[in-house]
Amino acid sequence: MQPESTIRYWPKTDVGRVRDVNEDSFLVDEGLGLSIVADGMGGHAAGEVASNIAVHVCRDTIFRERELLERFERGVDSVKREDVLRLMEQAVQNACAAVYAEAQKDNGKRGMGTTLIALLLIGSRGFIAHVGDSRIYLTRKGSVHQLTEDHSLINELLKRGRLTPEQIGKLNMKNAVTRAVGVYESVEVDTLDFDVLAGDQFLLCSDGLSEYAQQSDILRVFREVPPTDIADTLIDLANQGGGKDNITVVVVKVPDTRGLDRLANEVNLKLETLHSMPLFRHLTYQELVRVMNLTDVRTYQHGQRILQEGDEGDEMFIVLVGNVRVHTGDARISLLGPGQCFGEMALVDKAPRSASVASEGSSKLMVMRRRDFFDIVRKDHDVAVKLLWSFLGVLTDRLRTTSRDLGEAREQLAARTAEPLPLSENDLEEV
Numbered sequence: 001m002q003p004e005s006t007i008r009y010w011p012k013t014d015v016g017r018v019r020d021v022n023e024d025s026f027l028v029d030e031g032l033g034l035s036i037v038a039d040g041m042g043g044h045a046a047g048e049v050a051s052n053i054a055v056h057v058c059r060d061t062i063f064r065e066r067e068l069l070e071r072f073e074r075g076v077d078s079v080k081r082e083d084v085l086r087l088m089e090q091a092v093q094n095a096c097a098a099v100y101a102e103a104q105k106d107n108g109k110r111g112m113g114t115t116l117i118a119l120l121l122i123g124s125r126g127f128i129a130h131v132g133d134s135r136i137y138l139t140r141k142g143s144v145h146q147l148t149e150d151h152s153l154i155n156e157l158l159k160r161g162r163l164t165p166e167q168i169g170k171l172n173m174k175n176a177v178t179r180a181v182g183v184y185e186s187v188e189v190d191t192l193d194f195d196v197l198a199g200d201q202f203l204l205c206s207d208g209l210s211e212y213a214q215q216s217d218i219l220r221v222f223r224e225v226p227p228t229d230i231a232d233t234l235i236d237l238a239n240q241g242g243g244k245d246n247i248t249v250v251v252v253k254v255p256d257t258r259g260l261d262r263l264a265n266e267v268n269l270k271l272e273t274l275h276s277m278p279l280f281r282h283l284t285y286q287e288l289v290r291v292m293n294l295t296d297v298r299t300y301q302h303g304q305r306i307l308q309e310g311d312e313g314d315e316m317f318i319v320l321v322g323n324v325r326v327h328t329g330d331a332r333i334s335l336l337g338p339g340q341c342f343g344e345m346a347l348v349d350k351a352p353r354s355a356s357v358a359s360e361g362s363s364k365l366m367v368m369r370r371r372d373f374f375d376i377v378r379k380d381h382d383v384a385v386k387l388l389w390s391f392l393g394v395l396t397d398r399l400r401t402t403s404r405d406l407g408e409a410r411e412q413l414a415a416r417t418a419e420p421l422p423l424s425e426n427d428l429e430e431v
Helices: 046-064 066-074 079-104 153-159 165-170 214-224 227-241 262-276 286-291 369-377 381-418 427-431
Strands: 007-014 024-029 034-041 116-122 125-131 135-140 143-146 190-197 201-205 247-253 294-301 305-307 315-328 329-334 356-369
Touching: 007 227, 007 315, 024 046, 034 046, 034 079, 034 201, 034 247, 046 066, 046 079, 046 116, 046 153, 066 079, 066 116, 066 227, 079 125, 079 190, 116 201, 135 214, 143 214, 143 286, 153 356, 190 286, 190 329, 201 214, 201 227, 214 227, 262 315, 262 356, 286 381, 294 315, 305 315, 305 381, 369 381
Parallel strands: none
Antiparallel strands: 007 247, 024 034, 034 116, 116 125, 125 190, 135 143, 135 201, 201 247, 294 356, 305 356, 315 329, 315 356
């Protein structure tokens, strides 16, 4: 038996109730902390070949760079999380080239391809590389979150408003993917990195499961079934629902012997704070994680200056813990607490700061820079639309508030102007 302090893996695959051949493949390398699921396509035998090549080439690429992974885990400054993300992307690209090259050798395999999801756990950090409609879910604190976004025709139609969830069942091409490994020599790969907390559990699965299991079903199974039996239970669920496709499941459990530590509390606080803000409340969990990765956390002592009126700046601040005082000169404008932000105009404007801000007592703030904000807007169209639309909403609310305040000020001024002037003693003598 493995000690309770190690990450545990429970993989299983099943042909389903309709298919004759299992075109899914999975690979678990516990030494690397790596798990991969691939769902092949391309006709009899070809899909099986594609998925098998993909998982092994992906693993081999990462294994060759295990020294880099060890240096990252030790905290060597020269190795950043971006280096690991690039390695994950390169592993999938190598798999793509290998599947494509194999297909060129045999006309019967031309056009074969596969989905691929890979999860790499290094210490307290997780890394994902993803192509296609296989999925990775995270269960944490009694909730389940989908960490990958389907590269599928259905998902594209849903995002563009051309399809409603109720119409999905009527479609004939429900399994059509918009990206696959090996159909062409290269492919666009989605990557994501995130904090891994004690007690986290992950589910990697092909669409043979996700077609039948809703997030509520997954959460229920993870709550009610021991980790050793989750894979069997989910495969049974899919087969009972019809089992039209191959079903592959890998369950991963991070040990929870440490309990909720400092990292867990900070990560949860940052995510909850971001989600409560009007600017970010429409983002998915995966998108919130991407935004959170762009931020730094800074601590300030009582009276310490955060912003100076008149200075140029390129950072937005979000209060996590404590309070900050917004003032101009000696006049206090407002006191901001947890969940409130300031300086957001610096994300889109280079104008000087309109007020000063200092810490009121000790405080902890999350900071986002303009270049990072524009980087995610430029790279992720869906996030860009949500952020810019929310930003417009925030500015509209502020404009309405300012207009209302100006209107009230005009009314008060008009009322004072209409009042009769008080009579002086000289006026009374003349009367």
